[in-house]
Amino acid sequence: GNSVTQMEGPVTLSEEAFLTINCTYTATGYPSLFWYVQYPGEGLQLLLKATKADDKGSNKGFEATYRKETTSFHLEKGSVQVSDSAVYFCALSPGAGSYQLTFGKGTKLSVIP
Amino acid sequence: NAGVTQTPKFRVLKTGQSMTLLCAQDMNHEYMYWYRQDPGMGLRLIHYSVGEGTTAKGEVPDGYNVSRLKKQNFLLGLESAAPSQTSVYFCASRRSSGGPSPETQYFGPGTRLLVL
DSSP states (O other), X not given: OOEEEEOOSOEEXXXXXXXXXXXXXXXXXXXXXXXXXXXXXXXXXXXXXXXXXXXXXXXXXXXXXXXXXXXBOOEEESXXXXXXXXXXXXXXXXXXXXXXXXXXXXXXXXXXX | OOOEEEEOSEEEEOTXXXXXXXXXESSOOXXXXXXXXXXXXXXXXXXXXXXXXXXXXXXXXXXXXXXXXSTTEEEEEESSOOGGGOEEEEEEEEOOTTSSOTTOOEEOOOEEEEEO
């Protein structure tokens, strides 16, 4: 079946540090890949997505590239801010007409001034 | 445009009590979902609906029932609550495959449920 594995947290960074959160997946066919973000006390929001291999999703300074050869979709940001403190979820939907999401367990990021 | 809303925000139940969580969306989406979020587990799908009057089981359906009598509402019921159902519950919706970005789900703010 489909699965998503993302790096365990929590991750604590200083402001302006570089961020990488690793995500790898297992799926047949050509899934779509997502990063969702959950700010404290809120629901999940779509951060970025990529629907085919080699696509790069980007939003709010975050980027992730769909790498089919390594089955990965790592999230990166060059300079994090305190306001980026949140839980980040990697997810996939199988494609081919099926859009049910499978989530990773989430990575909590804390950015300190 | 409120998006996806959930009622209530927080509830405490005693074991064996029943309750209904309400999810409403104003985006005219066909698909609706109920997830539960537990520490270290990510989100797990409980039930979902592909349209008014239809429901289907997800990954962890036991102990829950759902109904979709109106397109905009998706209800999650607990007939006899158990401590194992202590969790944060999220509702989500998405448009049908015929529209733009059907793969994107929109989430509500969540309902925190504590079962004693």
